[in-house]
Amino acid sequence: MIKEIIKITNKHGLHARPAAHLVKVAGKFESDIKIIKDGLEVNGKSIMGVMMLAAEPGSELTFVINGKDEQEALEAIKELVKNNFYEE
Amino acid sequence: MKNRFPKKELKLHGTPTSPGIAIGPVYNFKPLTINLSELAIKIENVEAEFRHFENARRKVLAQLLYARQVSEEHYSNQFSDIFESQKAFLEDPVLIEEIREQIHQTHHSAAYVVSEILSEKSEHFIKQENEYFRERAYDILDLKQKLIHALLGISIDYHLTNPAIIVAEMLSPADTVQFNRNFILGFLTDQGGKTSHAAIMARGLRIPSVVNSAGLSRIIGKQDFLIIDGFEGSIILNPNPETREQYEKLQKKYRRHESSLTKQARKEARTKDGQKVELMANIEFIQEVSDVKLNYADGVGLFRTESIFIERETLPDEQDQFEIYKKVAEQLDPAELVIRTVDLGGDKLIKGYSAEEEANPFLGWRGIRFCLDRPMIFKQQLRAILRASAFGNVKILLPMISNMKEVQKTRDLIEQVKKELQQEGHAFNREIAVGIMIETPSAALMAAQLAPLADFFSIGTNDLTQYVLAIDRTNNRVAKSYNTFNPSVLRLIAETIQAADRNKIPVTLCGEFAAQPEAVPLLIGMGLFSFSMNPFSVPEIKQVVRAIKKDECGELYRDVAKLSDEQAIEKTCRQFLDKRVPPLNLSK
Numbered sequence: 001m002i003k004e005i006i007k008i009t010n011k012h013g014l015h016a017r018p019a020a021h022l023v024k025v026a027g028k029f030e031s032d033i034k035i036i037k038d039g040l041e042v043n044g045k046s047i048m049g050v051m052m053l054a055a056e057p058g059s060e061l062t063f064v065i066n067g068k069d070e071q072e073a074l075e076a077i078k079e080l081v082k083n084n085f086y087e088e
Numbered sequence: 089m090k091n092r093f094p095k096k097e098l099k100l101h102g103t104p105t106s107p108g109i110a111i112g113p114v115y116n117f118k119p120l121t122i123n124l125s126e127l128a129i130k131i132e133n134v135e136a137e138f139r140h141f142e143n144a145r146r147k148v149l150a151q152l153l154y155a156r157q158v159s160e161e162h163y164s165n166q167f168s169d170i171f172e173s174q175k176a177f178l179e180d181p182v183l184i185e186e187i188r189e190q191i192h193q194t195h196h197s198a199a200y201v202v203s204e205i206l207s208e209k210s211e212h213f214i215k216q217e218n219e220y221f222r223e224r225a226y227d228i229l230d231l232k233q234k235l236i237h238a239l240l241g242i243s244i245d246y247h248l249t250n251p252a253i254i255v256a257e258m259l260s261p262a263d264t265v266q267f268n269r270n271f272i273l274g275f276l277t278d279q280g281g282k283t284s285h286a287a288i289m290a291r292g293l294r295i296p297s298v299v300n301s302a303g304l305s306r307i308i309g310k311q312d313f314l315i316i317d318g319f320e321g322s323i324i325l326n327p328n329p330e331t332r333e334q335y336e337k338l339q340k341k342y343r344r345h346e347s348s349l350t351k352q353a354r355k356e357a358r359t360k361d362g363q364k365v366e367l368m369a370n371i372e373f374i375q376e377v378s379d380v381k382l383n384y385a386d387g388v389g390l391f392r393t394e395s396i397f398i399e400r401e402t403l404p405d406e407q408d409q410f411e412i413y414k415k416v417a418e419q420l421d422p423a424e425l426v427i428r429t430v431d432l433g434g435d436k437l438i439k440g441y442s443a444e445e446e447a448n449p450f451l452g453w454r455g456i457r458f459c460l461d462r463p464m465i466f467k468q469q470l471r472a473i474l475r476a477s478a479f480g481n482v483k484i485l486l487p488m489i490s491n492m493k494e495v496q497k498t499r500d501l502i503e504q505v506k507k508e509l510q511q512e513g514h515a516f517n518r519e520i521a522v523g524i525m526i527e528t529p530s531a532a533l534m535a536a537q538l539a540p541l542a543d544f545f546s547i548g549t550n551d552l553t554q555y556v557l558a559i560d561r562t563n564n565r566v567a568k569s570y571n572t573f574n575p576s577v578l579r580l581i582a583e584t585i586q587a588a589d590r591n592k593i594p595v596t597l598c599g600e601f602a603a604q605p606e607a608v609p610l611l612i613g614m615g616l617f618s619f620s621m622n623p624f625s626v627p628e629i630k631q632v633v634r635a636i637k638k639d640e641c642g643e644l645y646r647d648v649a650k651l652s653d654e655q656a657i658e659k660t661c662r663q664f665l666d667k668r669v670p671p672l673n674l675s676k
Contacts, residue, residue: 011407015220016173027181046182051173052212054221 001066002074010084013056016047018085023047025076031067033077044077095312095326100302102276104321105287107624108296108346109339110274111332114312115252116305117263130195138188141198144238149178151234155262170261174227199239206232230260248272253314257305259286269293274316276323278305290318291379291624294346298323349627353384357630363638365612367630368424369623370598374412377419379623384630387423389620390485390546390598391416393430393469403465409472417480424481426523426546426620427473429466431455431487450551450560455488455525460497470505478515483523485546490528495541498522527551532580539591546620547584549599553577572601573658575651582614582645589615596620605632605669606661612638613645635668 010018026033026044033044037059042049044063055061065073080086131137156171177183183205190201206228213225237244246266253274254267264275264286275286275297290297296318308314308325315324315335324331357365368389369380380388396404396412417425432454446452459466476482486498502522509516524541526532527548535545553572554561561570572578581597588595596618601607603625609632611619621629644664651657 011411012220013218016176020176023180043182047176047180048183048209049180051221051224052209054213054216054218056218 001064002070003062003064004074004078005060005062006078006081007060008055008057008081010057010081010087013059014050014053016051018087019047019050021085022077022080023050025080026073028076029067029069029073031065031070031073033073034064034066036062036064097328097331098325100304100323100325102298102300102302102316102321102323103281104297104318105281105299106275106290106295106297106318108274108294108318109335109342110253110296110314110316110318111335111339112273112314113250113252114255114308114310114314115248116309117254117256117259118305129197129200131191131197132195134192134195137191137198140239141187141191141202141235142184144198144235145178145184147238148231148234149175151266152178152262155265170227173224174231174262177228177231197239199236202235202239203232206235226258226260230262234262253316254286255301255305255308255314256286261289264289274298274318276301276304276314276316278303291382294382345628349631352634353627353630355630355634357386357633359612359633359636359638359641361637361639363612363617365633366596366618367626367633368426368596368618368620369626370620371623374416376623377416380420383623383626385623385626387481388416388420388425389596389618391425391427393428394432397430397432406468406472406475409469410475413473413476413482414479417476417482421480424483426483426485427476428485428487428525429456429459429469429473432458450554456486456494456498457488460494460501463501467501467505470502471509474502474505474509474516474520475514477517477520482517483521483544485523485525487525487548488528488551489524489526489538490530492534492537492541495524495538499541525551526584527555529556529580532556532584535584535587536590539587539593542593544593545584545588545595547581547595547597547599549577549581549597549601552580552599553601556580571654571658572599572604572607573661574654575657578610578648578657581611581616585614585616594618603629605629606658606665608632609636609641609644609664609668610648610661612636613641613643613648632665632669640664 008014012018014022023045035042035044035050035053037053037055040053042052044050053059053061063074063077067073152171152175156175187198187201187205190196190205191198194201210225210228210232213221213228216222246263246268248268248271251271251273253276254272255276257278258280259275259277272293272295274295275290277286277299278301280287280299287297287299296316298316298318298321301323304323304325313326315327315332316322317335324335327335357367359365366386368387369376369383369385370390370392371377371380371388372392372395393409396409413427453461459469470484473482473484484502486495489495499522506516506518521543523544523546524531524538525548526535526538526545528551531538532552539545549572553559553570553574556577557570557574559566559570561567585595595616597611597616598620600621602611602619603621605628608619608629612633619629644661648657648660651660
């Protein structure tokens with residue numbers, strides 16, 4: 001199991017489109033992906049869950065990833081966040 | 089519960105959001121409120137119940153895709169965000185699994201489980217401070233309702249069989265687009281404002297709409313008859329025959345008038361003797377850009393920015409503003425977009441900046457005075473506007489100017505901002521035009537001196553009239569004397585136009601006076617060829633322009649200049665117009 005805090009830096013935060021993008025990436029991996037913010041834990045493969053985080057730009061999310069491909073999953077998510085979900 | 093009150097005429101007042109008169113029966117769009125305890129039945133075959141859910145889910149998904157398609161065809165893509173997130177929720181595998189598990193564990197009906205789970209989710213969203221996330225709660229509640237209806241086999245009858253006025257507490261875009269447009273006479277909703285979905289759609293469809301109906305949707309139904317007045321906001325329930333006849337006349341007049349207006353709305357505004365007149369729109373919200381286009385306005389002569397600052401808890405930052413200005417500029421390009429810097433104070437207050445109550449707010453800390461005292465806020469806005477100027481035909485307009493120093497100081501600040509932006513590598517229009525509002529008596533009197541400092545003038549007749557006449561038009565005891573036809577106000581308008589002409593700068597007029605048909609020939613006579621008004625008045629004013637000659641307007645102005653009484657002036661202008669444009673009497 002790996003755990004890492006990732007800061008959201010895109011324009012609007014996790015609105016529908018970036019949230020969908022994150023869910024899509026998370027869904028490619030077998031590992032279980034949990035995201036925690038302000039005591040709320042959600043499933044990273046659920047758009048409803050990810051949007052429930054109401055993550056605005058600058059918010060810090062704790063990713064807890066558990067499974068065979070956990071390292072690859074973390075890298076992929078970090079890459080996506082770093083590139084601001086490839087918006088514009 | 090029937091006949092809770094006798095069918096006596098009941099007159100209420102709402103907020104008009106789309107012009108026109110609707111008269112007809114009521115279609116009360118009240119999605120059924122389901123008694124949850126009735127749904128809490130135990131299910132034997134849980135797998136079959138889940139399959140039942142899956143069918144309902146696919147049905148709702150199909151409805152949603154259809155609604156999105158209709159919406160995009162008729163209302164461009166302004167609601168696509170809502171459809172997008174609703175669709176994503178419906179396709180969320182984790183949510184679907186949660187519903188499946190819950191059915192298996194509790195043996196409750198799918199409808200009950202859906203209701204429980206989605207209510208809980210929406211409650212989570214509604215608690216959010218961020219407006220975007222908070223609004224998703226309504227998307228979820230809308231989905232919940234649609235799923236439950238599909239599960240229970242309740243089909244919401246969107247297919248109106250007869251023309252009717254749609255009455256509802258609130259309407260989601262997905263609901264609104266489902267109705268057969270040919271049968272919608274008008275919209276009346278308990279909640280909402282100028283930018284609510286139903287209001288925007290009503291304007292797009294050119295049907296009347298009134299909001300804020302004080303909970304009327306809860307008490308009226310099929311048996312009732314309704315009139316809504318999209319000009320004044322009147323709502324008349326079960327009108328007596330005289331009232332009905334009155335409004336039918338009004339409606340007929342307006343329809344005839346409208347159809348002749350729309351016929352010529354596409355053509356440009358040119359007087360009979362060939363003078364081109366520019367007719368632009370005043371707007372406040374990004375959603376109104378479609379109104380600008382539908383009414384064939386030449387551009388936006390006044391984009392008010394106050395609501396960007398007021399309708400929120402914290403001040404908008406540069407990025408927030410930039411995105412709004414950019415979007416509007418892009419949508420209008422190549423037509424021009426004149427952005428007025430924020431005019432706070434007076435009657436519009438901002439959180440945290442209005443601690444002191446002013447004895448005379450209209451004479452107080454507002455407009456450019458506030459901005460120059462708060463350079464951080466002002467610079468952010470100027471930066472945002474300048475950055476947006478890279479994406480369209482953007483101009484800056486400064487409100488409440490009353491002396492030359494204010495203009496000079498602002499221009500210095502703009503130069504400073506330009507330097508900063510250049511250093512940071514931002515694109516912007518270096519030659520951006522900076523105009524000033526002429527709306528204080530001192531600015532009008534000093535117009536000749538101000539003109540060299542400005543790239544254009546915009547005459548704001550609402551404030552100018554109030555300041556010149558020293559009349560607060562919200563004060564009922566004196567409001568009747570508020571009249572822009574007062575010769576003192578007219579003289580200042582004429583002198584401002586002359587000062588602009590002598591200095592070869594453009595001048596436009598952006599108050600309500602520009603939308604007053606009888607005022608237009610007089611203003612053209614003064615040499616004014618650019619007007620900015622609410623977008624819905626553009627077709628009507630266009631008709632006026634096309635019916636008159638510039639030369640005879642000049643004569644009208646010379647005649648009026650001899651008169652010293654505002655009523656006589658107004659009457660002369662009215663007669664001039666009536667001879668050329670058959671009068672449309674919309675008064676009751």
